[in-house]
Amino acid sequence: MKKVLLCAFNGEVMCFVHGLLNALDFAERGYETALVVEGSAVKAVSELASPDHAMHGLYADVKKAGLIHGVCRACSVKFGVVDSVEKEGLKLLADMKGHVSLARYVDQGCDVITF
Numbered sequence: 001m002k003k004v005l006l007c008a009f010n011g012e013v014m015c016f017v018h019g020l021l022n023a024l025d026f027a028e029r030g031y032e033t034a035l036v037v038e039g040s041a042v043k044a045v046s047e048l049a050s051p052d053h054a055m056h057g058l059y060a061d062v063k064k065a066g067l068i069h070g071v072c073r074a075c076s077v078k079f080g081v082v083d084s085v086e087k088e089g090l091k092l093l094a095d096m097k098g099h100v101s102l103a104r105y106v107d108q109g110c111d112v113i114t115f
Contacts, residue, residue: 011040
């Protein structure tokens with residue numbers, strides 16, 4: 001089975017939305033798909049978690065599908081969104097000096113796509 005890791009770094013919500021769209025697309029095409037959230041993209045989680053946000057439904061679909069593997073702990077601390085991430089029930093990842101280890105996913109056979 002093909003494996004893909006989508007790694008969001010960009011904090012612009014519309015950029016993050018394209019990551020969500022691609023996560024669903026890869027999963028629907030049969031890829032083992034994981035999305036991790038790093039850098040300033042951690043801020044997009046709390047924005048999209050709001051039911052009032054136009055893209056909330058898409059975010060909720062990706063979350064419900066279990067495609068969001070986790071969110072960077074160090075970046076969540078830096079941007080002050082740890083509480084929001086935890087409230088969303090998303091896993092905080094910190095296996096590389098507080099950040100997400102992309103090498104771990106490569107070791108598991110994932111192709112890594114960053115945005």
